Amino acid sequence: MNNLNIPYPKKVFVFGRDTILGEKIAKLLEVTPTSHNTVFFPDGERLPHQTKTVRDNDVYIIFTSLNGNETDRWFVDYLRLVRSIKHGQPHKITVVMPKLVQQRQDVENRHLRQPKMSDFFPDLLKTAGADRLVVCKLHNPASCSSSPVMENLDTTKLIINEIKSRFPNISNVVIASGDMGGSKYARKIAEEIRVPLIITDKDRDPCTGKTRTMKVYSQGEVSENIDTAIFVDDLISTFGTLRKAADALSNEYGHIKNFCAMATHADFGTETYQNIVDSKFSSVFVTDTVPVTNDFIQKIKKTGKNLAFISVAKLIAQTIDNLHNGDSVSELWKR
Numbered sequence: 001m002n003n004l005n006i007p008y009p010k011k012v013f014v015f016g017r018d019t020i021l022g023e024k025i026a027k028l029l030e031v032t033p034t035s036h037n038t039v040f041f042p043d044g045e046r047l048p049h050q051t052k053t054v055r056d057n058d059v060y061i062i063f064t065s066l067n068g069n070e071t072d073r074w075f076v077d078y079l080r081l082v083r084s085i086k087h088g089q090p091h092k093i094t095v096v097m098p099k100l101v102q103q104r105q106d107v108e109n110r111h112l113r114q115p116k117m118s119d120f121f122p123d124l125l126k127t128a129g130a131d132r133l134v135v136c137k138l139h140n141p142a143s144c145s146s147s148p149v150m151e152n153l154d155t156t157k158l159i160i161n162e163i164k165s166r167f168p169n170i171s172n173v174v175i176a177s178g179d180m181g182g183s184k185y186a187r188k189i190a191e192e193i194r195v196p197l198i199i200t201d202k203d204r205d206p207c208t209g210k211t212r213t214m215k216v217y218s219q220g221e222v223s224e225n226i227d228t229a230i231f232v233d234d235l236i237s238t239f240g241t242l243r244k245a246a247d248a249l250s251n252e253y254g255h256i257k258n259f260c261a262m263a264t265h266a267d268f269g270t271e272t273y274q275n276i277v278d279s280k281f282s283s284v285f286v287t288d289t290v291p292v293t294n295d296f297i298q299k300i301k302k303t304g305k306n307l308a309f310i311s312v313a314k315l316i317a318q319t320i321d322n323l324h325n326g327d328s329v330s331e332l333w334k335r
Contacts, residue, residue, distance in 0.1 A: 086129025196220030214248035
């Protein structure tokens with residue numbers, strides 16, 4: 001038992017198909033990732049497990065989730081690794097999952113008999129043995145669970161710093177939201193950097209639910225000197241809404257010629273590439289919470305569009321340090 005009020009020994013595991021972000025975090029923590037192995041059985045089952053003792057250690061497992069079927073395949077192995085480490089009797093297990101799996105499925109739809117699923121994977125992790133979960137920018141902050149305890153890291157400062165760095169002449173910028181759902185987040189950023197806000201919203205056919213037109217609302221004066229619209233959101237999926245929103249904004253404000261998108265999670269799907277290419281956007285900025293294939297990056301680059309990444313590695317490394325030392329986590333994004 002630790003009676004000296006000092007941190008338990010720390011071990012960091014980096015696990016998954018794509019380990020680039022995890023390795024960056026480990027390097028910033030100045031630790032070597034703890035070794036692990038996977039046993040493959042004849043019937044196709046797999047057993048990931050640690051190869052060093054974790055007894056009475058604080059264990060941090062960094063897992064960068066993927067999209068689609070890759071998520072399901074790797075997440076089951078992730079649960080197996082957590083369970084294996086739990087049997088090694090550590091002091092505490094903290095799971096670091098920069099993008100929480102199925103976080104957008106945060107509302108039950110009784111009409112379609114679709115359940116709320118955003119709490120499903122945290123429940124599975126708790127059952128496997130996780131004591132705490134660290135994620136970045138939940139789609140719905142109300143999804144933050146208390147069992148296991150969840151740290152929802154706010155990436156807003158990273159986005160704001162990127163905006164200030166990329167667009168030093170901030171008086172020529174307007175912040176935009178692609179729909180009403182993201183307007184609160186967009187307003188927060190617009191107020192922080194003191195620029196006008198534009199909100200686009202879908203006018204849906206009440207019978208079919210299909211989008212008929214996009215309505216445009218402004219808060220603050222969108223003067224003639226403003227030539228750049230920066231759409232902000234928590235994640236980008238198909239890019240379809242942003243594509244339509246930019247078209248509607250361009251029709252309303254013809255003097256805005258430069259369109260940029262900034263989001264935390266690159267939750268790209270099969271339609272994303274074509275929608276980016278066919279859109280008015282010249283630049284898309286996302287963090288590295290979700291791996292984007294090099295093939296996708298090169299395809300976008302060949303079209304003349306700019307796809308750039310903002311790293312969350314330092315934020316997560318500082319969070320792990322503060323958690324381990326008993327310091328405040330929320331102070332990290334208030335600076």
